[in-house]
Amino acid sequence: MAIFSTSPLLASGQSVSSIAPTIDIRAIVRNHGSVAAVDHVSFQVQRGEFFSILGPSGAGKTSVLRIVAGFEDPDAGDVLIDGRSMLGVPPNRRPVNLVFQSYALFPHLNVFENVAFGLKMRRVPAALIDEQVRQALTMVKLVGKEGRKPAQLSGGEQQRVALARALVNKPAVVLLDEPLAALDQQLRQAMQVELKSIQEQAGLTCVCVTHHQEEAMMMSDRIAVMHQGRMWQVGTPREVYENPRTLFVSRFLGVSNELPGRVSEAAEGAALFQPADDLVPGFPVRSGPEPSAGCPATWSLRPEQLRMSRERPASGDTVLPGVIEKILFAGSETKYLVRIARETLWEARTTGNVQPPYASGDPVFLHWALGDGRVFFE
């Protein structure tokens, strides 16, 4: 019997519920005192999808997860799982399992008993428990450690037990609360790859909460950026990274080289951006959906779109002169903080070995393809 089918669609038998989204969150609100921790959040997650809620701490993302798990009730809105409303359904009756940030492994039970806990609570026959726990432990590569207590395991192993303990129940949705936050950098990167492959292999539907943008981008099919209780943008990692809807999203998903100013002229699909610092010359930008000329705005560009050279480039690029202020060597790439205005430092990058190397204090030209970058109105 295949406990973990390689294909989620075959496993679900193409039932009616597989067409409806597995999770359908409808305008949930959760107030903590006078503050809305969760403010009309809506999203849907499809079967087999890895969905991440990304945001800084205090954004309300953990509240969303706890509402889906049933530990908190929304003050308004609805939570549907496989088309069924979960309002008033206690956590132990919901077809979801949560992987806690602290793992919350039972210290008095060994690895086997921890993983078997959910099955035992549902009174699954012992022989079946045995088989299913073994399969889950094989999946997370913990075979041979069944008899260990959590205290005898490394952080990475504890993480795997927590994961196995959730997925052995074959929940409709696995909820992950900062799943890799407690691991050190190296282990974290290895686990990102592994978690993703387990998710794909088992066809799990996952909702993951994290403040780590790289982690979210690497593992997710779709990302929702959350801030101050609201969801600002939902999309694939590439969409959200390349077309951030707000300055906050742009900043949170990576480095954003910015200049404050205003759009001064808007004509024929192109506009002129006039930086607030009058020592910086204006330059043409792609006009946004509404070319609100005169409104205060911020222009933003990703570092990888920015090129750096000693000589003024002859191409049709937009060019700004600057001075290298700091050089940060990061192995495969080198980051340069370049001052382009009194108040403005931009980050440029080079990969490989640049000859002759740049030095602090070098005057350089920063340039980018005409129309790159985005204008955000305040």
Next chain:
Amino acid sequence: MKPRSVGLHAVSLLAMLFLYGPIIVLVLYSFNAAHLSMTWRGATLKWYAALWHDEALLAATANSLFIALVSTIGATGLGGLLALGMEQMPHRRQQVLEGSLVLPLVIPEVMMGVALMLLFVTVHVPLGLTTVILGHIVFNIPLVTIMIRTRLRKLDPMLREAAADLGADSWQVFRYVTLPLLRPAIWGAVLVAFTVSLDDFLVTFFTAGPGATTLPLKVYSMIKSGVTPEINALSALLLVVSMMGVAAALSLQRREV
């Protein structure tokens, strides 16, 4: 060794001697062959043997063990439930209850004894084994509650959430997570309650009626007719039992799952 630490060691040694000297003497003299206790006439175990043939003493021992057993079960059950119930209460009420829990521990035990006796007399409960057991349950409940509560508050609340998330209803959360994690504290509380009950004199003195003589009461009445080495032997045995109880309780308390 620095002179200061020599002084420190001397002082602590003196303090220890002050605390344990009398007990050491008592235990030593329980092996004294002499009838009149203050002169040493060689070692013997005959006082220990004599204990086994003293019917009244054996009856008192049986009473003490019975009272300790029943009152421990009662106090652990009630105190444990109280500790669990307090967790569910709002913070303010927990504080009030906590304060009133400490009260029986700090008010003089004589007062406790007299109060209990007056209560029993007022409600016409004849003094006897039952009243002693009730009295012991009363002073043991705070001990049990405080010990179990300490442990309960150290438990990660996430564990209970994790259990619920994995499908456990509230009874299963208690049965498979909370209770096993509390077990060391519960056994610790049982041992402390048992030991305190076994040793108690004052509350027992006021609440005991005819036929409810416990070991400490018996020792007290024997002393009125002079200190015999038999009492020394009995005290030494009581000491060993109490110490074992306390040591076991401490080691259980210290064990972190």
